[in-house]
Amino acid sequence: xxxxxxxxxxxxxxxxxxxxxxxxxxxxxxxxxxxxxxxxxxxxxxxxxxxxxxxxxxxxxxxxxxxxxxxxxxxxxxxxxxxxxxxxxxxxxxx
Numbered sequence: 001x002x003x004x005x006x007x008x009x010x011x012x013x014x015x016x017x018x019x020x021x022x023x024x025x026x027x028x029x030x031x032x033x034x035x036x037x038x039x040x041x042x043x044x045x046x047x048x049x050x051x052x053x054x055x056x057x058x059x060x061x062x063x064x065x066x067x068x069x070x071x072x073x074x075x076x077x078x079x080x081x082x083x084x085x086x087x088x089x090x091x092x093x094x095x
Contacts, residue, residue, distance in 0.1 A: 021081035032069035
């Protein structure tokens, strides 16, 4: 069953480091069978308190592959780039 990874970025404090992270993480995601469904900064709030600057949705074959990706040694080597350059939240979505 597919699993989706939804990321909400509320602040980018270091665009250069975040750009390096984005470039490197794309290859890791691809290695684990992940596919970007969308990445967008074109957000129009409809209701509630919404402060996201960017939304990303990634599809994986299943939750196991998603977890392997974000727990991999490759990912652990770059995660500091995201943590130091953004404020974000993420959630796994399953049907």
